[in-house]
Amino acid sequence: MSRFCSLQSGSNGNALYFENGKTKLLIDCGISAKRVAQRLAEIGVAAEELDGILITHEHSDHVAGIRVFTKRFGTPVYATAGTLEAVEEQRGSVESEVHVLQPEQFFDIGSITVxxxxxxxxxxxxxxxxxxxxRHKIAIATDMGRICENIALEMKSSDFVFLESNYDEMMLKTGRYHPQLKRRILSSEGHFSNDQAAKFAAALVRSGTGNIMLGHLSANNNRPPLAFERVSKEIRQQGAEIGTDVLLGVASRSCTGKIVEI
Ligand SMILES: [Zn+2]
Ligand SMILES: [Zn+2]
Structure with a gap:
């Protein structure tokens, strides 16, 4: 059996947990080491048990706690060469075993193929x-300005998808952010909007995905019910019912979410 849990997700810090059998992984460590350990303890996992931390990229909302966490618990870190380089430039070297991964190449950690x-x-x-x-396929995709066809193809028919739904376009456009920041978020290398998430979620549902959690919501440019409603509407248009055919959740920006059993 596998379990997934969002320990926190949002532009204020990200840390996700996934386990399959005895293999336990953290995806990103963007909140303090102490808080990650506390939130793992809330779901009955000791930080010392982790087999690895997969890092997505070097933005501080994904790596703020990485140095202290790895120093304290010695957890092996997995990241691309570019991400590792950027993390080291900004924060100094990570003091645990480091594995450089190649995008688009499989590798194993315990019973999980990544x-x-x-x-x-x-x-x-x-x-x-x-x-x-x-037995199952789980996809995690946040911090992306768009979805490329090859990614969409890879993520097709995942059993569970953790998907960015960062902003409501109207809230962002009419909000108080500096024009330059608005442009950055809206760009094809920025963040995924509720509209983008809705369309992609519908495509995932058509491919057989039955469980989606929205994450990395903005505090200023989104509201959980807004993201949920927008994505639900698009999924319902596929003829699927939320709660029966498709499970849809929204990860919290401030606390540990429910455990998803996959
Ligand atoms: Zn982020
Ligand atoms: Zn980012």
Whole structure:
């Protein structure tokens, strides 16, 4: 059996947890090491048990706690060469075993086969992850300005998808952000909007995905019910019912979410 849990997700910090059997992974460490350990403890996992931390990219909302966490718990880190370089430039070297991964190449951690794939985002070498357990396929894709056809193809028919739904376009456009920041978020290397998430979620549902969690919501340019409604509407248009045919959730920006059993 596999379990997924969002320990926190949003532009204020990201840390996700996934386990399959005895293999336990953290995806990103963008909140303090202490808080990650506390939130893992809330779901009955000791930080010392982790087999690895998969990093998506070097933005601080994904790596803020990485140095202290790895120093304290010695967890092996997996990231692309570009991400590792950028993390080290900004924060100094990570003090645990480091594995350089190649995008679009599979590797194994315990019982999980990991497939990192390149994402269009304004970082050095950002990736999303597909986690294969033998029985199930789980995809994690946040921090991306658009979805490329090859990524869409890879993510097709995933059993569970954690998908960015960062902003409501109207809220962002009429909001108080500096025009330059608005342009950055809206760009093809920025973030995924509720509209983009809705369309892609509908495509995932058509491909057989039955469980989607929206994440990385903006505090200023989005509201959880807004993202949920927008994506639900698009899924319902496929003739699928939310809650029966498709499970849809929204990850919290401030606390540990429900455990998803896959
Ligand atoms: Zn982010
Ligand atoms: Zn980012």
């Amino acid at each position: 497939y990192p794939f390149h994402l269009p985002h304004d970082a050095r070498e950002p990736v999303g992850y597909i986690l294969h357990t033998g």
